[in-house]
Amino acid sequence: MSWIVALPILTPFIGAAACLFLRNRRGSGWISVLTALVSLGLALRLLVTVMENGVIAGQVSAWPAPFGITLVADYLSAAMVLITAIIGLATALWAMAEIGPTSARLGWFVLFQTLLGGVTGAFLTGDLFNLYVWFEVLLISSFGLLAIGGSRKATDGAVKYVTLNLIATAFFLSAAGLTYGATGTLNMADLHRAVAEHPDQGLMTVIAMLFMLAFGMKAAVFPLFFWLPASYHTPHYAVSALFAGLLTKVGVYALIRVFTLIFTHDQGWTHEILLWCACLTMLTGVLGAAAQSDFRKILSFHIVSQIGYMVLGLALMTPLALTGAVFYILHHIIVKANLFLVAGVSRRLTGGSELAQIGGLYRAAPFLALLFLIPAFSLAGFPPLSGFWAKFLLVKASLDAQEWLVAGIALVVGLLTIFSMTKIWAAAFWKPHPGGYEPVLTQLSLRARALMLGPMAALALMTLVIGLMPQPFLSFATRAAGQLLDPAAYIHAVLGDKQ
Amino acid sequence: METLIALLAGALTTAGIWLMLSGHLLRFLFGLMLISNAVNLAIFTAGRLSMGRPPLLEPGGAPAPEMANALPQALLLTAIVIGFGLFAFALALTIRAFRAFGHLEVDRMRLAEPEPAEPELAGPELARPEKPAGAM
Numbered sequence: 001m002s003w004i005v006a007l008p009i010l011t012p013f014i015g016a017a018a019c020l021f022l023r024n025r026r027g028s029g030w031i032s033v034l035t036a037l038v039s040l041g042l043a044l045r046l047l048v049t050v051m052e053n054g055v056i057a058g059q060v061s062a063w064p065a066p067f068g069i070t071l072v073a074d075y076l077s078a079a080m081v082l083i084t085a086i087i088g089l090a091t092a093l094w095a096m097a098e099i100g101p102t103s104a105r106l107g108w109f110v111l112f113q114t115l116l117g118g119v120t121g122a123f124l125t126g127d128l129f130n131l132y133v134w135f136e137v138l139l140i141s142s143f144g145l146l147a148i149g150g151s152r153k154a155t156d157g158a159v160k161y162v163t164l165n166l167i168a169t170a171f172f173l174s175a176a177g178l179t180y181g182a183t184g185t186l187n188m189a190d191l192h193r194a195v196a197e198h199p200d201q202g203l204m205t206v207i208a209m210l211f212m213l214a215f216g217m218k219a220a221v222f223p224l225f226f227w228l229p230a231s232y233h234t235p236h237y238a239v240s241a242l243f244a245g246l247l248t249k250v251g252v253y254a255l256i257r258v259f260t261l262i263f264t265h266d267q268g269w270t271h272e273i274l275l276w277c278a279c280l281t282m283l284t285g286v287l288g289a290a291a292q293s294d295f296r297k298i299l300s301f302h303i304v305s306q307i308g309y310m311v312l313g314l315a316l317m318t319p320l321a322l323t324g325a326v327f328y329i330l331h332h333i334i335v336k337a338n339l340f341l342v343a344g345v346s347r348r349l350t351g352g353s354e355l356a357q358i359g360g361l362y363r364a365a366p367f368l369a370l371l372f373l374i375p376a377f378s379l380a381g382f383p384p385l386s387g388f389w390a391k392f393l394l395v396k397a398s399l400d401a402q403e404w405l406v407a408g409i410a411l412v413v414g415l416l417t418i419f420s421m422t423k424i425w426a427a428a429f430w431k432p433h434p435g436g437y438e439p440v441l442t443q444l445s446l447r448a449r450a451l452m453l454g455p456m457a458a459l460a461l462m463t464l465v466i467g468l469m470p471q472p473f474l475s476f477a478t479r480a481a482g483q484l485l486d487p488a489a490y491i492h493a494v495l496g497d498k499q
Numbered sequence: 500m501e502t503l504i505a506l507l508a509g510a511l512t513t514a515g516i517w518l519m520l521s522g523h524l525l526r527f528l529f530g531l532m533l534i535s536n537a538v539n540l541a542i543f544t545a546g547r548l549s550m551g552r553p554p555l556l557e558p559g560g561a562p563a564p565e566m567a568n569a570l571p572q573a574l575l576l577t578a579i580v581i582g583f584g585l586f587a588f589a590l591a592l593t594i595r596a597f598r599a600f601g602h603l604e605v606d607r608m609r610l611a612e613p614e615p616a617e618p619e620l621a622g623p624e625l626a627r628p629e630k631p632a633g634a635m
Contacts, residue, residue, distance in 0.1 A: 129574055136581045143588055152599045156610040159524065159596050162589055166531050169585070173578055174538040180571065181545025234611050 002058030004049055005071040005124055008042045008081050011035060012088075012117035016110045025104035029096040032109040036089040039116065043078075043085040050078040051476075055483070055493035057126065065495045066190040072126035074490050075480035076326060080123040080253055083330055086462075087245045087337050088116045090455035094341055095238035097444075097451040103148050103236070111148070115141035115242065122250050126494055128176050128186040131254065135172065135218070139165055142247060145239045146231060157234030164227035168217035175210035182207065189494035191262045192487055201265055208263035208270050215258065219251025221311055222281040225304045229288065232303070233296035233353070237344025240296060244303055245337030249329055252310045256325065259314060260484040267317060274315035279409045282308030286416040295343045295353040295428060298420050299336070302379065305413055306332050309394055312410065316401050322481035324393030327473060331386040331466055335375040338459040342372045345452055346428055349439040355424065360433035365441040367453070369429050374460040376421040378467065381414045386466035389474065504544045511537035524596060524603040528589055535582045539575055546571025 015035025019028040050056055050073050060069040073081070092112070099108050118138030125131050146158040180186050182203055183194035195204050217224040228248065232240055255274075263270060285305025292298045310332070313325025343353060345368055350358035362369045378385035381392075391414055398407040433439060441449065466473050483489060511533045518530030552567040597603055600610070 129577075133577065133581070136585070140584060140588065143592070147592060147595070153611050155592070155596050155599045156608050158592055159605075159608060160611070162592055163524075163527060163531070166535075166585060166589065170531070170534050170538050173535075174541050177538065177542030177545050177571070177574065180542070180574070181547075230612055 005058040016113035019109040028109040036092040040085040043082040057493040070126035097448040111144040154234040157231035161231035172214035189491040232300040241340035278312035321397035327477040328390040355427035359431040362429040364439040380417040508537040508540040
């Protein structure tokens with residue numbers, strides 16, 4: 001058993017257990033920050049080890065590979081674990097200023113840590129059924145986090161989120177069961193061989209489509225995204241930020257993993273469907289956002305539209321496109337979580353999130369305006385911010401693949417993103433508060449300001465660093481894409497020489 | 500035997516979908532429960548059914564010459580336990596929804612996504628022409 005792969009999963013659960021015993025706000029809040037710090041350290045160590053030694057695999061209880069549960073960390077997994085830890089730490093700090101004693105007593109911090117554990121587990125597992133279990137862990141934690149908000153609106157959002165995600169779960173489970181029935185294995189590395197060698201390739205495509213439905217629902221791909229804008233604007237802002245950053249990306253990660261490692265036998269069919277879903281996801285998301293007038297709802301629809309870009313990278317399946325997809329995910333998680341955190345501070349200062357009812361933030365807090373501008377422009381793809389490089393890679397990849405229409409859609413969607421961001425900027429920051437009341441930053445206590453603005457500034461700084469010095473991140477994403485396209489190293493790490 | 504259980508799974512799915520389309524949250528959940536049981540049966544059947552064979556070992560401890568596949572059963576048990584937990588949560592949420600809204604009709608749950616024509620959305624700058632009732 002390779003502890004270096006297992007520890008990033010175990011740590012959040014240990015933290016969650018500690019939070020469970022200490023359910024007062026201060027105690028469990030600091031424990032959760034401490035746990036997030038340890039997770040960050042472990043994730044960094046994992047990434048460094050993967051970059052030095054290549055793909056690492058660990059066999060749970062030393063059961064050999066296709067029979068036991070395997071944990072695998074390649075470039076993509078390790079990077080996703082690190083980014084999870086970063087967002088975990090940022091929201092853990094931010095949540096200290098938002099989560100009240102009642103939510104803390106109900107176990108908010110416990111669920112927060114189990115959610116992070118579930119997400120990390122999903123990124124590291126090398127077994128399909130185990131992936132299902134991690135999905136359930138993160139799902140049940142997210143149900144709890146959504147419902148703890150307690151308002152009627154949150155209950156409404158939670159009902160839709162829970163029911164639609166349970167359907168996705170049923171799809172995933174039946175796909176996993178049929179995969180086992182057809183191939184006799186659930187180990188992803190072993191499935192690479194088993195699916196390619198299976199005599200009935202049509203059956204494999206049917207199973208692949210079931211997986212596409214299940215993960216597409218989790219990733220909020222068109223036409224399966226309706227649960228997302230119905231629920232993401234209802235819970236605590238820390239929950240929104242965490243969900244926006246991480247949850248749909250678990251779905252995208254699973255899509256990427258399954259459709260680069262396992263089901264690559266019929267790309268003319270599966271990846272073509274992904275391509276058109278990606279385009280429609282980008283378009284519907286951004287058009288949906290244009291029709292909204294609530295800070296968080298606009299951002300929620302933009303999650304959908306951005307998911308389209310990531311799936312586009314997967315659908316094109318060229319080295320450059322997958323590089324773009326990996327780069328896009330990493331940049332997007334930071335940016336999106338940060339935007340939701342800005343929405344949270346804006347709500348604290350102006351008392352609302354409906355754009356018509358708020359305003360005056362630019363005068364109140366120019367620094368907050370800067371913290372909004374950096375991720376917002378990055379989301380829209382302004383050079384020299386991180387989103388520019390991400391979009392540039394994907395547009396270039398689609399032009400290289402001679403998908404002119406796709407490239408056009410990607411560019412138009414970027415333009416429409418600017419429209420939505422300008423709408424928020426004009427309404428929340430520039431126009432005076434319609435209540436005739438002037439928000440000031442000192443409404444927040446010094447502690448709240450430090451806990452909220454600190455992590456946001458750090459995330460904005462990361463966006464700037466990725467944008468201004470993209471080279472190391474690009475070469476990392478290139479190598480991650482290389483591993484995805486040629487899974488030999490992954491399979492060797494899991495199965496050894498007995499393939 | 501496989502055919503019979505496959506047909507049973509199909510029948511459960513049909514009933515489940517019919518219930519889920521009724522527009523009532525509780526019936527929706529019952530439908531989902533039927534479908535998840537259909538999925539469980541499907542996994543079980545996909546792992547091959549074998550009657551009266553020991554899993555892994557004979558009663559005395561010797562390896563069985565022909566054994567039942569224990570893995571689908573293990574997967575199934577995990578899925579049942581997880582499904583049980585999820586449904587317990589979903590039912591609790593249903594009770595809460597009923598207390599909050601006074602009804603369980605999904606079409607009328609529009610608190611988080613109000614109709615565009617509702618007055619709270621029609622702010623001074625964002626006023627929109629009214630839409631006929633029931634339009635999305």
